[in-house]
Amino acid sequence: MDDLYILRTRSLSGVLEDEVEKAILGGEIAPGGRVNENALAGRYGVSRGPLREALRTLQAAGLVVSIPNRGYFVRRVDPDEATQIYDVRAALFGLAGQTLARCASDEQIAQLRGRLDEMDAAAKARDFDAYYPLNLAFHSFIVEAAGNPILAAHYRDLVKRLNLFRARSLVQGGGLAVSNAEHRAMVEAVASRDPDATREAFAAHVNCARTRLLSADTSTEKGSF
Amino acid sequence: MDDLYILRTRSLSGVLEDEVEKAILGGEIAPGGRVNENALAGRYGVSRGPLREALRTLQAAGLVVSIPNRGYFVRRVDPDEATQIYDVRAALFGLAGQTLARCASDEQIAQLRGRLDEMDAAAKARDFDAYYPLNLAFHSFIVEAAGNPILAAHYRDLVKRLNLFRARSLVQGGGLAVSNAEHRAMVEAVASRDPDATREAFAAHVNCARTRLLSADTSTEKGSF
DNA sequence: GGATTGCAGATTGTCAACAATCTACATTCG
DNA sequence: CGAATGTAGATTGTTGACAATCTGCAATCC
Structure with a gap:
């Protein structure tokens, strides 16, 4: 990219x-961890002013919290909050599905099917490292295709925030084929052009993902692994 | 409030x-208007640093936009964006309704009915100045009662942002009694404990409000008043 | 030995200064 | 006379300094 443009x-x-944000979501500053302004500004080679401005934005997004005179801390998300996030996420993803059922072009539906096939291939090969980015891209494509930037922004924020629940634990251990079967049901619902059924299918996918995630969380609490 | 606590x-x-935010939502800095940092900092008697931090938060909320080297401007919301906001708002308000149908206590339902009665009285008296804050309080009570702080925060941001579409035009001219009839249908849906019907009733209220607002917008464009 | 106090260093919150950029106006050029 | 150039003042973006607050450790007290 062009220096002048930047x-x-x-x-x-x-x-x-x-x-x-990358440092937080990548786990480099852990949930609960302190954001040391001096150290971070030094590392990026900038003064603290713009860094503090950046942290204000991240606070609005729920990734950090500012405690007066003590600084910024990366937030922790507990199972209750994760549940709340999932509720909202399901409603928004359902809205995306409903919108797609009404408005998606045939080409968009074909693209969705193409992405399904890619994910199927990765699932068959049990190639998790390939599946994960395809899964993210599939979800991202959907919320962008719904054509409502405000929906997309809210959804993105929620997903980021869920990363604080357990970094990388959003990776469901529970079976790639199961997850992609749900994806396929979603896409077929879009193709059926039935807004209500599609909203339900989309919300159901988020709710199943939630169940998988939260049951994984419960299991680790009991030390059953 | 106590100095020490503050x-x-x-x-x-x-x-x-x-x-x-108050200055923006109150119309003191109009949509499209420039936020002059020096003037504003002078007015509040502070330096520009904390003000710039505050503006970062307001930018994340969609109330202002920062243009590099030119400053912060209060955003305008056009009808397309207003429609997008309403779509998301209807989905979230529907979720609040659904949650209430599942979880509301009898006391909460009684409180909702009490608020309906107050709004009815104001509507009968054609006392718009009394109705408006009661209406706001009713909505606010609902999204808080749903018990999902993330839902409440997102919803609140959307409502604030809608204020940029037409300050105070969120005040529907289209009949207080109509609006409160919708409120009553919502509350009865909650009392019926049917989550799906309640979600629909709540979303319908937002969508009717949208229709009233956007048709008022169309009318003024045509100069038909 | 535990509780309290004091102190030094680290860190945060804010301020003011400076350089860079933009805008509006005046001047010059073709 | 319109377009291009130059300039001054206003404003923004960033930096570094300073005061306030916090934290951790050592010393003192009971």
């Missing part, structure tokens, strides 16, 4: 938002 | 978030 359209604080 | 729990930037 200088004209980006600020330090904007870039720092992205960088600090 | 000093221990609030920061300048936090207070400034509230103040600047």
